[in-house]
Amino acid sequence: MRTAIATVxxxxxxxxxxxxxAAAGFRSVxxxxxxxxxxxxxxxxxxxHAKDLGLEIAVFQPFRDFEGMPDAQRSRTFDRAERKxxxxxxxxxxxxxxxxxxxxxxxxxxxxxxxxxxxxxxxAAKRGVRVGFEALAWGRxxxxxxxxxxxxxxxxxxxxGLVLDSFHIYARKTELKSMRSIPGDRIxxxxxxxAPLLNMDVLQWSRHFRCFPGQGDLPLxxxxxxxxxTGYDGDLSLEIFNDQFRAGSPRAVAVDAQRSLVYLxxxxxxxxxxxxxxxxxxxxxxxxxxxxxxxxxxxxxxGAELESFIASLGFKVTGRHRxxxxxxxxxxxxxxxxxxxxxxxxxxxxxxHGASVCALCLRVANATATLDRAEKLCDTPFRGKIGEGELxxxxxxxxxxxxxxxxxxxxxxxxxxxxxxxxxxxTGPDAxxxxxxxxxxxxxxxxxLSWLLFYSSLxxxxxxxxxxxxxxxxxxxxxxxxxxxxxxxxxxNASQSQRTQSSRFLNEYFGSGVQHIAFGSNDIFATxxxxxxxxxxxxxxxxxxxxxxxxxxxxxxxxLDRLKAHNVLYDKDDSGEYFQLYTRSFxxxxxxxxxxxxxxxxxxxxxxxxxxxxxSRLAPGGPEL
Ligand code: MG
Ligand code: MG
Numbered sequence: 001m002r003t004a005i006a007t008v009x010x011x012x013x014x015x016x017x018x019x020x021x022a023a024a025g026f027r028s029v030x031x032x033x034x035x036x037x038x039x040x041x042x043x044x045x046x047x048x049h050a051k052d053l054g055l056e057i058a059v060f061q062p063f064r065d066f067e068g069m070p071d072a073q074r075s076r077t078f079d080r081a082e083r084k085x086x087x088x089x090x091x092x093x094x095x096x097x098x099x100x101x102x103x104x105x106x107x108x109x110x111x112x113x114x115x116x117x118x119x120x121x122x123x124a125a126k127r128g129v130r131v132g133f134e135a136l137a138w139g140r141x142x143x144x145x146x147x148x149x150x151x152x153x154x155x156x157x158x159x160x161g162l163v164l165d166s167f168h169i170y171a172r173k174t175e176l177k178s179m180r181s182i183p184g185d186r187i188x189x190x191x192x193x194x195a196p197l198l199n200m201d202v203l204q205w206s207r208h209f210r211c212f213p214g215q216g217d218l219p220l221x222x223x224x225x226x227x228x229x230t231g232y233d234g235d236l237s238l239e240i241f242n243d244q245f246r247a248g249s250p251r252a253v254a255v256d257a258q259r260s261l262v263y264l265x266x267x268x269x270x271x272x273x274x275x276x277x278x279x280x281x282x283x284x285x286x287x288x289x290x291x292x293x294x295x296x297x298x299x300x301x302x303g304a305e306l307e308s309f310i311a312s313l314g315f316k317v318t319g320r321h322r323x324x325x326x327x328x329x330x331x332x333x334x335x336x337x338x339x340x341x342x343x344x345x346x347x348x349x350x351x352x353h354g355a356s357v358c359a360l361c362l363r364v365a366n367a368t369a370t371l372d373r374a375e376k377l378c379d380t381p382f383r384g385k386i387g388e389g390e391l392x393x394x395x396x397x398x399x400x401x402x403x404x405x406x407x408x409x410x411x412x413x414x415x416x417x418x419x420x421x422x423x424x425x426x427t428g429p430d431a432x433x434x435x436x437x438x439x440x441x442x443x444x445x446x447x448x449l450s451w452l453l454f455y456s457s458l459x460x461x462x463x464x465x466x467x468x469x470x471x472x473x474x475x476x477x478x479x480x481x482x483x484x485x486x487x488x489x490x491x492x493n494a495s496q497s498q499r500t501q502s503s504r505f506l507n508e509y510f511g512s513g514v515q516h517i518a519f520g521s522n523d524i525f526a527t528x529x530x531x532x533x534x535x536x537x538x539x540x541x542x543x544x545x546x547x548x549x550x551x552x553x554x555x556x557x558x559x560l561d562r563l564k565a566h567n568v569l570y571d572k573d574d575s576g577e578y579f580q581l582y583t584r585s586f587x588x589x590x591x592x593x594x595x596x597x598x599x600x601x602x603x604x605x606x607x608x609x610x611x612x613x614x615x616s617r618l619a620p621g622g623p624e625l
Contacts, residue, residue: 352510
């Protein structure tokens with residue numbers, strides 16, 4: 001099977017869309033009539049542009065309100081079809097997609113529709129083209145793929161085939177078993193779309209919330225299994241109407257599209273051990289064992305300030321890079337890398353964003369296989385300059401131009417701290433911090449689906465349900481991807497309001513990036529005491545919070561007083577208790593959180609509005625309410 005995409009998925013003009021589609025590796029495209037109508041060139045110009053890019057225009061669509069029209073209108077619908085055939089001949093496209101009639105005056109009857117399609121098939125054949133019939137979930141009389149197939153079957157015409165669209169099938173919760181017995185050579189086209197499960201009007205859901213496979217909740221591997229049983233070997237085409245995609249860059253969205261199909265075929269393979277023809281197997285999803293290090297790009301001045309800040313959090317210098325102005329700071333199992341280089345990747349990151357997290361390094365089961373999988377998923381590999389004898393650490397581009405490095409315990413990469421650094425023995429007390437608990441990344445709202453797919457296609461992670469958090473400036477939408485054991489937890493935050501802290505971060509920081517890092521402590525009160533002794537100012541939490549907490553939980557008064565004394569927030573769920581405290585922000589750019597989990601699985605969402613309010617009171621310009 002070949003990957004394809006409909007022009008409606010992307011933003012921009014038609015030429016720009018075609019360029020993006022070809023650049024992402026597609027060889028087949030569906031042209032939406034509206035894109036053609038709003039384009040400057042003629043259909044023949046579009047055909048030439050596509051051909052120059054190596055793209056086949058496989059489908060022209062949609063042709064609406066065709067079958068079952070009463071006699072008075074019937075001949076006019078055929079005239080309309082002939083005009084579409086004219087355009088298709090100029091486009092050098094041989095398949096017209098007909099979606100089922102929604103007109104109130106259209107007439108029911110499978111035989112009537114089959115007669116219409118037989119005649120349309122005759123006319124199409126004379127012009128050397130074909131037609132495909134799709135059941136829209138909201139079609140007037142035909143809204144079930146089984147009925148559309150019955151129409152096609154009875155039309156019994158070589159130029160008339162069936163179009164299957166996963167969205168319309170799942171929208172009506174139609175069973176997939178009947179699909180298995182449809183002969184593959186009678187299927188003209190297969191369209192794929194995923195969607196989040198939302199309880200809303202199907203038409204609105206379809207027009208605004210469809211997404212690429214792997215970004216939503218529909219069981220598309222089951223759809224693919226049923227499709228494989230038919231023997232179909234034509235195009236697998238993405239047809240996605242989504243507001244976020246229309247606001248995104250066409251190039252980036254087209255790459256996501258290709259990634260989503262590669263990932264879907266990988267999931268089909270994992271489930272059935274059958275590789276869909278035209279695709280090749282990937283190394284399995286990468287198992288993340290933990291965060292190896294977090295790297296900050298700084299200059300000398302901000303670097304000195306950041307080093308004194310993390311020193312006050314109990315971190316110690318444990319290594320100096322052998323060839324670069326780079327220092328390793330550690331505590332428990334946490335490594336922070338401070339990069340003060342005056343050239344290279346970290347420096348350009350600093351120039352763009354100021355003091356910032358420029359890279360994350362994840363410890364995975366197999367770093368080489370992870371990079372291999374990433375490349376096959378259309379992620380962008382990165383190679384930096386390395387000194388003689390130093391390790392080449394596999395890396396890909398991550399959020400906002402940052403890097404994602406991989407080490408593993410099975411290769412030489414496990415020696416990174418001894419090979420690339422001269423170790424320094426740390427002395428003195430720490431602050432009971434043991435591990436990176438979670439990393440919170442802020443991004444533009446339209447990019448969230450993209451990063452969700454990036455992480456979940458590459459790593460063995462699951463998504464937690466999306467939560468909406470009330471910030472004084474609006475709603476922040478937060479979604480977490482995490483491994484089952486919590487070795488990796490990344491929160492993806494975005495907001496459509498310009499006034500939330502998540503959005504202000506994007507403006508201040510000039511793009512997406514890490515807004516906060518949560519360190520796990522094995523004793524939050526020991527950490528709080530160490531921070532206090534080191535003169536660290538924590539985020540002040542108002543008295544009201546503790547009054548409410550007491551009323552809600554009936555917490556032991558002694559514990560409540562301790563929480564209050566150290567500005568510690570508290571939550572509990574069925575699996576345990578959670579303690580959180582926050583540092584003030586570093587130069588209004590990012591901040592640290594300290595958490596202690598006693599079996600607790602969540603992220604203290606209930607406390608987030610209190611924290612956001614407290615931070616906003618301290619933000620430059622004061623509270624924004
Ligand atoms: Mg469709
Ligand atoms: Mg947090």
